[in-house]
Amino acid sequence: MPTTITIDPLTRIEGHLDIEVTVDRVRGQQQVVSARSGGSMFRGFEMILIGRDPRDAGPYTQRICGVCPAPHAMAACLTLDHAFGVTPPENGRILRNLVLGANFIDSHLLHFYHLSVLDYVNTAGLLDRAPWVPRYSAPDMVGGATAQTLVSHYVTALHMRRKAHQMGALFGGKLPHVGSFVVGGCTETVTSEKIAEFRSLLSEIRDFITNVYVPDAQLLGELFAAYYNLGRGHGNLLAFGGFDLNASGSSQFFPAGRYTAGAAGSFDPAQIVEQVTSSWYTDACGNRHPSQGLTEPDADKPAAYTWCKAPRYANLPHELGPLARMWVKNAYNRGISAMDRIVARALECRLLADAMNQWLDELLPGAPTYTPSAVPSQAAAAGLTEAPRGGLGHWIEVSNGLISRYQVVTPSAWNASPRDQLNQMGPIEAALIGLPIADLNQPVEVLRVVHSFDPCMACAVHLLRPGQRPGEQRVQVRVGSSTRRLLCAASERR
Amino acid sequence: MRIGRRDFLKLAAAAAAAGRLAPAALAALKEVLAGREAPRVIWLQGAGCDGCAVSLLNSIHYATADELLLNTLDVKFQSNVMAAAGDLAVNAAEAARVQPGYILIVEGAIPVGADGRYCRLWTGTSMQAGLQSYAANAAFIVALGTCACYGGVSAGAPNPTTARGVGQLLGNDSRLINVPGCPAHPDWLVGTLTYLLTHQQLPPIDAHRRPLEFFGRRVHDQCYKRHKLCGTTPLADRLGEEGCLEYLGCKGKKTYSDCPLRRWNSGGQGKYGVNWCVGARGPCLGCVNPNFPDGMSPFYVYSPTP
Numbered sequence: 099m100p101t102t103i104t105i106d107p108l109t110r111i112e113g114h115l116d117i118e119v120t121v122d123r124v125r126g127q128q129q130v131v132s133a134r135s136g137g138s139m140f141r142g143f144e145m146i147l148i149g150r151d152p153r154d155a156g157p158y159t160q161r162i163c164g165v166c167p168a169p170h171a172m173a174a175c176l177t178l179d180h181a182f183g184v185t186p187p188e189n190g191r192i193l194r195n196l197v198l199g200a201n202f203i204d205s206h207l208l209h210f211y212h213l214s215v216l217d218y219v220n221t222a223g224l225l226d227r228a229p230w231v232p233r234y235s236a237p238d239m240v241g242g243a244t245a246q247t248l249v250s251h252y253v254t255a256l257h258m259r260r261k262a263h264q265m266g267a268l269f270g271g272k273l274p275h276v277g278s279f280v281v282g283g284c285t286e287t288v289t290s291e292k293i294a295e296f297r298s299l300l301s302e303i304r305d306f307i308t309n310v311y312v313p314d315a316q317l318l319g320e321l322f323a324a325y326y327n328l329g330r331g332h333g334n335l336l337a338f339g340g341f342d343l344n345a346s347g348s349s350q351f352f353p354a355g356r357y358t359a360g361a362a363g364s365f366d367p368a369q370i371v372e373q374v375t376s377s378w379y380t381d382a383c384g385n386r387h388p389s390q391g392l393t394e395p396d397a398d399k400p401a402a403y404t405w406c407k408a409p410r411y412a413n414l415p416h417e418l419g420p421l422a423r424m425w426v427k428n429a430y431n432r433g434i435s436a437m438d439r440i441v442a443r444a445l446e447c448r449l450l451a452d453a454m455n456q457w458l459d460e461l462l463p464g465a466p467t468y469t470p471s472a473v474p475s476q477a478a479a480a481g482l483t484e485a486p487r488g489g490l491g492h493w494i495e496v497s498n499g500l501i502s503r504y505q506v507v508t509p510s511a512w513n514a515s516p517r518d519q520l521n522q523m524g525p526i527e528a529a530l531i532g533l534p535i536a537d538l539n540q541p542v543e544v545l546r547v548v549h550s551f552d553p554c555m556a557c558a559v560h561l562l563r564p565g566q567r568p569g570e571q572r573v574q575v576r577v578g579s580s581t582r583r584l585l586c587a588a589s590e591r592r
Numbered sequence: 593m594r595i596g597r598r599d600f601l602k603l604a605a606a607a608a609a610a611g612r613l614a615p616a617a618l619a620a621l622k623e624v625l626a627g628r629e630a631p632r633v634i635w636l637q638g639a640g641c642d643g644c645a646v647s648l649l650n651s652i653h654y655a656t657a658d659e660l661l662l663n664t665l666d667v668k669f670q671s672n673v674m675a676a677a678g679d680l681a682v683n684a685a686e687a688a689r690v691q692p693g694y695i696l697i698v699e700g701a702i703p704v705g706a707d708g709r710y711c712r713l714w715t716g717t718s719m720q721a722g723l724q725s726y727a728a729n730a731a732f733i734v735a736l737g738t739c740a741c742y743g744g745v746s747a748g749a750p751n752p753t754t755a756r757g758v759g760q761l762l763g764n765d766s767r768l769i770n771v772p773g774c775p776a777h778p779d780w781l782v783g784t785l786t787y788l789l790t791h792q793q794l795p796p797i798d799a800h801r802r803p804l805e806f807f808g809r810r811v812h813d814q815c816y817k818r819h820k821l822c823g824t825t826p827l828a829d830r831l832g833e834e835g836c837l838e839y840l841g842c843k844g845k846k847t848y849s850d851c852p853l854r855r856w857n858s859g860g861q862g863k864y865g866v867n868w869c870v871g872a873r874g875p876c877l878g879c880v881n882p883n884f885p886d887g888m889s890p891f892y893v894y895s896p897t898p
Contacts, residue, residue, distance in 0.1 A: 105678035106715045109671045112642045114711065139711040141639050141703075142752030146745070151890035157877055158885070161745045164643020164775060208649075216675045225675075227630075229667045232684050233675035253658045260650050260657070264857040267867045272856035273650075274643040274775050277869030277877070280892065285831045286872040295866070395752075397706045405710075468832035472894075545677060556641050 100131065103538055106138070108548060110213040112165040113555025114139035115514065117526075119544055121535050130544070133523070133530035135514045137406035137555045140378075140395065147504040152178055152473055152496050156279050159492065159506060163556050164274045165208070168201035168266065169485030170506070171279040172340075173492040176347075177481030178281035181494055184471035185345050190283025192457050193269045193467055195341050195351075196296065197276055197284075198483075199454045200266030203303060204259045204273075205486035206420075206447040209552045210315060211255035214440065215248055217546045218318060224249045234540040240321055251310055258306045265299040268292050283468035290463045297458050304451045307444075315444035319437045322546075329436030329547035331529035332415050332522075334358045335422035336512070338365065338491060340484025341453075351453055352484050355426035358414060362426075365411075367482060367491065370507065373408040376401065376516035383407075384519060388505040389480065389493045406555075408515035408524060409507050415518070417525040418488025418509040419551065420446040436529070436550035443552070473499050485509055487552050510554040526551055630663070631789055632694040634685060634726055635670040638719035639711045639746040639755050640700025643775035644737035645672050651778035653858045654786065665785075668694070682714050689726055695788065696730035697781075698723065698758050701739040701746035705754035723761060732788050733758065733768045736781060741770040741800075742882040749886050759801065769794050770801040774879035779854060780806045798848070800882050806854075811844035811876050814852040831892070832873055841893040842870065843878030851876070 099122070106116035120132040143162055147155060156174040160167035172194055179186065186194070220239040221230055224246060240248075263273040269286045271277030278286040286292075319326065339354030354365040372391060374384040379402075380394040388409075396402070410416070417434075420443040424430035429449060430442045477496040482489065488509025495503035515524035523531070526548055533543050637645070649657045661667060667674075668688035669681065676684055688694060700719070703710035708718030717725075727733055735758040738744035747755040759768055769788070771780050784803050787795040795803045817836050828835035838845065844852075855865030870876050878888035 103678075104715060107671055107677065107681060107713065109674050109677040109681055112672070114637075114713075116715070139639060140753060141710070141746050141755070145750065145752045146748040151892070153892040154885075154889050157889075157891050158745065158748070161641055161643070161774060164641040164646045167641075167643065208646075212673060221675070225662075227662075227666065228684070229661070229670050229674035231675065232680050234680070253662075256649060256658050257656070260652065260857075261859070263650050264859050264866055267857035267865070269872070271867050271869045271872030271874050272865070274641075274646050275879075277874035278872035280831055280874070283832070285874045286867075287832065395706075397709050466832070468830075470830050541678075 101538060103541060105541060105544060108545070110216065110545075110549065111553050111555060112163060113137070113553075115548075115553055115555045117530075117544060117548055119530055119535075119541070121538060128535050130530045130533045130535060133527040134403055135406070135516060135524055135526045136404040137514060138404075139555065140405040142395075144393075144504045144506060147501050150501050152181065152494065152499075152501050153281055155492070155494065155501065155504060156281075157275075160275045162506065162508075163554055165205055165554055166201060166485045166487065167273070167275045168198045168270065168279075169483060169490050170492075171276050172198050173481045173483045173490050173506075175279050175281055175481070176483060177479050177492040177494050180479035180481060181477035181496055182281050182471040182474055184282045184469050186283035186469055187466040188345070189288050189461055189465050189467040190469070191342060191345065192461055193284040193286060193288070194279060195457055196454055197266045197270040197279070198341065199450055200262050200270070201273065202450055202486050203307070203447055204262035204266070206443055207255045207259040207262065207311065209486075210311060210440065210444065211252045213552065214549045215252060215318075217542055217549060218322060219245045219248050221245065221249060234542050236536065236540050236542045238322070239542075244317070244321070248314060251314060254306070254310070258303055261299050262303055265296055265303070268296050280468065282471050283466075285468060287467055288461045288463050288465065293458055293461055293463065297455065300451065300455055300458070304448075304455065307448050307451050312444045312448050315441050319441050322437060325437035325546060326433060326435050328533055328543075329529040329550055330434050331417060331525045333360070333434050334411075334414055334416040335425050335434070336365065336411055336416035336418055336489060337423045337426040338367075338482040338484060338489030340489075351450070352423045353426055356411065356416065357422070357425055358412075358416070367480065369412045370491070371410055371413070372507065373410060373518040375408070375519045377404055377407050378402045379407070388491060388507050389478065391493075391505045404516045406511055406514055406516060408518040409512045410518055410522075413520065415515065415522050415525055415528065416512060417551075418512045419443075420486075422488060423484060436547045439550040475499050487554050488512065508554070510551075513551045514553045514555065526553065630666040632666045632668055632688060632691070633670075633697060634668050634688055634694050634730075635697040635699065636713060636719070636722055636726060637671055638698065638700035638702045638723070638740070639753060640737060640739045640744075642672060642699070644699045644773075644781075645670070647775040648778045648781055650857060651782050652861060653779045653863060654782045660782065689729060692729035693731045694729070695785070696726050696733045697736050698733065698740045699736045701743050701755035701757060702761055703746070703753035703755045704761070705752070710753040720761070723758065727762055727765070730767060732794070733762070733765065734781070734784065735759065735768065735770045737776045738772040738774045738879055738881075738884050741772040742884070744774060745885050766794075768801060769797060769803065772802060772807075772880040772882075773849070774877070774884065777806075777851070777854065777856065802880070806850050807848045807880060809848060809850065811847045811849055811852055811870075812838075814850065815844055815870060816852065817870055828873070834873070837870060837873070837875045839893070840875055841891050842875035843881075843888050844870065844876040846888070847876055847878040847881055849880045
């Protein structure tokens, strides 16, 4: 007899996510036979950007996500660099990479210790108060000395991730939401004192990553080896490429590429489309490249179950994130599974932190960090980079010096996407199929697989607007059976 | 690993020594913490980015996040950190709600468009309905971050989801205090909570219901980059230059917060931060203002020096 369980809210993520799984007996084993991933919060960011000064895209889009603001700042600045035709000085490029790297480290530590590890550890006797009770107590959870160690590292990691933010703020102004990223570079300057301060914090954090985080992730893999064979999903991996190592971006620390149906492939941004078959948007919004995207919310759409769209590459669902990056970089190829995601994330963190230490050597104290530029009257451009959770893309159109179109496609939109027009499941949905569930009242297996993707739902749910005349906003919002059309002149707002 | 309550009090004493907590308040805090259960907190997240929650994890000046979570507060529901999920989590929140006297922290705006369906807390409960229900039994309501206070970025024109701040929905509720910022500085929240717990009443507030201790002075007047502080600090002509950013879009003259002195991302107990927006030669965005972002943008301008 199939049973459907809904986990809403699915906690220990960023944003609002609900997961519905149907569990049935298959060959004598109780397992997931159907899964739905839903995003339950919608803000309409890209609609809010219309008619604004293009330089404001950075401050606005960062506020899509408090966990990964620097990647949005980076993507927005790259987009604007291209649109304005400006190249940041070397110092500016490196400062952006260092702040982005600090955000990666913060996010990866937070994910492993604070969002994930509680799925695997019996914290009874160690964390006996809210918010750690109530809790699940699955029989396979690790206890004893190992639990004690992991919980103590949970606390230490709180401090380490705080220090990662402190490190990023040295050149970013503050975190979350950096204040120094601008088109043409970074407003903060380079001094030998700041380099030394950054290096000192990085050194302490690298020590923790190398001697605590990576061993803990690998230990989890040994203790829960079954998860190397669970949560695989489609097995398609995609990386946009990020952390430019030269001014043109022709060399990147994480190269772009993909692994589709068992074969390596190249990445062509033109192959990205977004589908809305299962999303609360009108059908006209489907099957579009982000640069031509359209979104009209339709909260009453039959059969839709999420505010998240379904991005696809060459019509195929792909998984984005540290595993995809490490795979494309030829730095990890053990396999594709829930545990591979966790271990690849830790190894990526170590690799990146080591590289950041070298990038510090390339900074030139006193040399420029910013190249001035002027707002173009007309422009269209894209900025693709990597966020902690995977490839991130921003697309802009500028008309009469103002934003006339802005589109954001985030990694979690790919990973937490719903079914598409071909009825292909999203990566998280597919990864849940076949997952054995021991106890319907304690669906920790579902949490483990979903958390392995580190979903970020405030990022995943976004909105873009119809093509329109500059200075005019056209927003169609369906409420019940009535349709309201809102027209708003930008001049009234500014 | 464990930090006892006694240790926390020592840290509170350190904070008092740093000049932020009056000794009388500290004594009261000791009494409060010694004499009763840890204060209960329910933390709801609406239309926002969770950046204020992440910012709180950066807390260290008054107390660190682990001290707050392990020893000081009894956080019954906080979606980012709680062990439980789904029904187990919702039941914990509901069980806490029926016992009056908790502190309700609201992060993110409350969309009221489409009958609240743009944001739901969990199945069957929109953020809009959740706020009304959880506000009823709260002793204090802390609107955390500019979205929760006034709508913030989530309510930026054309405000597609009709996002609102807590005060707009609850009216001039005497239990409500606004701690804005995008995100809110962790010290602003921890300092405000400390005052609420030690005094059992709101601290002195301004017309926007913000605690005067943190939002009482104008950024420009405290800024060491301002034009007239000394004859050698010029107006910056372009971004990246040393000097006052007034003509490059800085909103320091329209903004009241202690950012220039407190700064952000502190590295130690009793210490102020390592940097801030203007410190990094970026303009103040005015993110603590009720009219942020629309009244504060464009954030960058190329105005020639007069």
